[in-house]
Amino acid sequence: MPTILDGKRVAKELQVELKARVDALYLNYVFPVLATIRVGEDHAAVSYEAGILRAAKATGVRVRRYILPADVTTEDVAQLIREINADALLSGLLMFHPLPPQLDEAALTALIAPEKDVDCANANAQSCYIPCTAEACLELLHRYQIPIEGKRAVVLGRSRTVGAPAARLLLKDNATVTVCHSRTQNLPEVTREGDIVIAALGRREMIDAAYIKPGAVVVDVGIHANDAGGLCGDVDYASVGALASAITPVPGGVGSVTSTLLMRHVIDGAERNAK
Amino acid sequence: MPTILDGKRVAKELQVELKARVDALYLNYVFPVLATIRVGEDHAAVSYEAGILRAAKATGVRVRRYILPADVTTEDVAQLIREINADALLSGLLMFHPLPPQLDEAALTALIAPEKDVDCANANAQSCYIPCTAEACLELLHRYQIPIEGKRAVVLGRSRTVGAPAARLLLKDNATVTVCHSRTQNLPEVTREGDIVIAALGRREMIDAAYIKPGAVVVDVGIHANDAGGLCGDVDYASVGALASAITPVPGGVGSVTSTLLMRHVIDGAERNAK
Numbered sequence: 063m064p065t066i067l068d069g070k071r072v073a074k075e076l077q078v079e080l081k082a083r084v085d086a087l088y089l090n091y092v093f094p095v096l097a098t099i100r101v102g103e104d105h106a107a108v109s110y111e112a113g114i115l116r117a118a119k120a121t122g123v124r125v126r127r128y129i130l131p132a133d134v135t136t137e138d139v140a141q142l143i144r145e146i147n148a149d150a151l152l153s154g155l156l157m158f159h160p161l162p163p164q165l166d167e168a169a170l171t172a173l174i175a176p177e178k179d180v181d182c183a184n185a186n187a188q189s190c191y192i193p194c195t196a197e198a199c200l201e202l203l204h205r206y207q208i209p210i211e212g213k214r215a216v217v218l219g220r221s222r223t224v225g226a227p228a229a230r231l232l233l234k235d236n237a238t239v240t241v242c243h244s245r246t247q248n249l250p251e252v253t254r255e256g257d258i259v260i261a262a263l264g265r266r267e268m269i270d271a272a273y274i275k276p277g278a279v280v281v282d283v284g285i286h287a288n289d290a291g292g293l294c295g296d297v298d299y300a301s302v303g304a305l306a307s308a309i310t311p312v313p314g315g316v317g318s319v320t321s322t323l324l325m326r327h328v329i330d331g332a333e334r335n336a337k
Numbered sequence: 338m339p340t341i342l343d344g345k346r347v348a349k350e351l352q353v354e355l356k357a358r359v360d361a362l363y364l365n366y367v368f369p370v371l372a373t374i375r376v377g378e379d380h381a382a383v384s385y386e387a388g389i390l391r392a393a394k395a396t397g398v399r400v401r402r403y404i405l406p407a408d409v410t411t412e413d414v415a416q417l418i419r420e421i422n423a424d425a426l427l428s429g430l431l432m433f434h435p436l437p438p439q440l441d442e443a444a445l446t447a448l449i450a451p452e453k454d455v456d457c458a459n460a461n462a463q464s465c466y467i468p469c470t471a472e473a474c475l476e477l478l479h480r481y482q483i484p485i486e487g488k489r490a491v492v493l494g495r496s497r498t499v500g501a502p503a504a505r506l507l508l509k510d511n512a513t514v515t516v517c518h519s520r521t522q523n524l525p526e527v528t529r530e531g532d533i534v535i536a537a538l539g540r541r542e543m544i545d546a547a548y549i550k551p552g553a554v555v556v557d558v559g560i561h562a563n564d565a566g567g568l569c570g571d572v573d574y575a576s577v578g579a580l581a582s583a584i585t586p587v588p589g590g591v592g593s594v595t596s597t598l599l600m601r602h603v604i605d606g607a608e609r610n611a612k
Contacts, residue, residue: 188463212522220508229516233495236520238527241504245511247487252513255530 065308067202067281069318075205076322077120083329084122087336094332095124096180096325097146099139099157101165102132107158114156117321123328126152136166140173147175153331154180156324177334180327182223191327196227198319199260199281200235202310208258208279211236216256218242218249218269218296224262224283232258249273261296271301279308283316340583342477342556344593350480351597352395358604359397362611369607370399371455371600372421374414374432376440377407382433389431392596398603401427411441415448422450428606429455431599452609455602457498466602471502473594474535474556475510477585483533483554486511491531493517493524493544493571499537499558507533524548536571546576554583558591 084094096118100107111127118125128142146155155178161167171183179189203210215237219225225241232239242252244263253259253273261269262283274280284296295312303309310316359369371393375382386402393400403417421430430453436442446458454464478485490512494500500516507514517527519538528534528548536544537558549555559571570587578584585591 212520214527233516233518236518238515238517238521240513240515241508242513243508243511245487246513252489 064303064306065206067206067279067308067310067315069198069202069310069315072202072205073117073318073322076201076319076326077117080121080123080322080325080329083333087329087332088122090336092332092336093124093151094122094153094325094329095126095151096328097126097128097149097152097155097178099128099130099142099146099155101130101134101139101158101161104158104160106160110158113321114324117325121322121325121329123325132162133164134162135164136169139165139170143170143173147173147178150335152178153335154178154324154328156181157183177331180324180331185222191330192231193223193227194320194323194327195224195262195283195316196231197323198316199228199283200231201319201323202281202316203258203279206308208308210258213237213257214240214255215258215260216240216242216253217260217262218253219260219262219264219283221262225260228260228262232260263296265296267294267296267298269296269302270298271305274302274305276305277307278305280306280310281316282310282312285312285317339578339581340481342481342554342583342585342590344473344477344585344590347477347480348392348594348597351476351594351601352392355396355398355597355600355604358608362604362607363397365611367607367611368399368426369397369428369600369604370401370426371603372401372403372424372427372430372453374403374405374417374421374430376405376409376414376433376436379433379435381435385433388596389599392600396597396600396604398600407437408439409437410439411444414440414445418445418448422448422453425610427453428610429453429599429603431456432458452606455599455606460497466605467506468498468502469595469598469602470499470537470558470591471506472598473591474503474558475506476594476598477556477591478533478554481583483583485533488512488532489530490514490533490535491517491528492535492537493528494535494537494539494558496537500535503535503537503558507535538571540571542569542571542573544571544577545573546580549577549580551580552582553580555581555585556591557585557587560587560592 172186174184177190182189182193215232217229220243250273254275258279260281266286282295282297288294293313447461449459451462452465457464457468490507492504495518525548529550533554535556541561557570557572563569568588
């Protein structure tokens with residue numbers, strides 16, 4: 063049986079550590095505050111917001127919510143982002159997606175200041191933070207003391223916010239890193255080289271036992287609705303779980319850690335400001 | 338016999354193209370100018386400067402040379418960099434190395450504005466340009482029409498100015514990219530997976546036939562003095578040349594293209610300014 067890399071457990075452990083950092087900041091009258099912008103009542107945005115509020119509560123981070131009407135203009139949202147950027151009392155800014163179609167999303171995210179961009183939304187300017195999802199993959203490996211140095215790591219996917227930063231983090235930990243994508247030939251064969259496999263292709267249950275070397279550690283970034291009305295990942299959990307030495311479940315794996323890491327970014331920002 | 342990826346030939350081809358772009362700029366009274374800073378008479382710096390002046394002459398780029406006394410202070414060099422940053426008539430800035438020991442090199446390179454940083458010297462801010470050496474590797478592959486998409490590429494070395502950007506460029510061209518380094522285990526075996534191998538480990542003639550799959554394309558970034566008083570690379574040319582389908586010589590390979598690509602950056606900068 064593989065080790066289950068339990069995202070909920072890791073999130074709880076992290077929350078205890080982060081709460082202690084927030085308590086220390088409070089003693090110096092520094093209050094980490096996350097500003098959030100939600101436009102309208104989109105179901106996905108409202109549901110993500112609820113998760114953010116839970117993670118904030120668990121760590122002691124305050125949230126200042128801006129909820130704008132669904133017919134707001136790009137210029138009005140832009141003005142709000144500029145005000146948040148300029149407000150030293152706000153440590154981070156998260157804007158929920160999707161935005162209504164009349165808003166110029168690329169132009170708006172491009173306004174978010176790198177030091178406030180806790181969610182790495184701005185594709186034009188390098189955020190001061192590491193994208194939460196990539197960071198969550200490494201956090202799980204670290205907390206379960208999975209050896210990384212000198213190992214072969216295969217990253218499936220090269221997106222700006224997941225695959226590419228996950229590859230950089232694995233390289234920093236001295237793994238030998240291979241990045242695969244939709245144009246990779248013989249993908250099962252290449253993926254079988256991996257002692258560690260990060261699946262972030264966004265294709266439901268595509269990675270089955272044929273892709274995995276026995277004993278490999280498998281981290282599943284995907285999240286999809288399955289036919290039974292539940293959730294599943296990029297990895298076929300049943301067949302891969304039988305081969306892997308460790309694996310993240312979906313749900314309850316990578317996704318359970320990300321909103322807590324977002325709080326870590328807010329706290330990092332507040333600590334940096336306090337210096 | 339392998340195809341020789343001839344850097345001098347590629348540089349000449351590039352220079353003809355760049356000269357045409359410079360001529361077009363001249364017609365609009367735009368003159369691409371590279372500012373160079375040399376401190377003292379260090380032999381390596383003087384010799385690199387001579388190469389830069391040749392590449393500039395071949396492409397029509399003007400060079401404004403600043404030559405400072407060896408005992409100059411950090412603040413005086415910093416002031417000069419700030420002036421160059423602010424001068425819209427200067428399209429790029431190159432500071433020669435090594436600097437004398439009294440100068441704070443990291444602090445000085447950190448001052449170079451990203452849009453002037455044609456040599457990607459500033460490690461703190463993302464330059465507007467791709468590091469010349471990494472770019473030269475891809476330029477050689479492109480000019481010789483080496484297929485990249487879907488191929489396995491192995492990059493040996495992960496430095497900020499060579500290995501890491503070479504990996505990014507190969508990934509952009511849809512190669513499946515593996516990055517190796519000093520902590521990689523079974524390096525010959527991993528390197529033998531490569532249809533394309535970029536050697537940038539900085540270890541003299543380390544890569545011999547045991548590392549190379551027959552028919553691979555080998556690009557050698559290394560440059561070292563050999564015992565015969567000549568130059569050699571990271572690759573053992575004799576044994577690898579017998580196996581490879583294509584290979585860069587040292588000298589006359591990657592290194593012969595870099596100073597011409599530096600001129601391309603200066604011209605890119607001038608064109609951007611002219612818009």
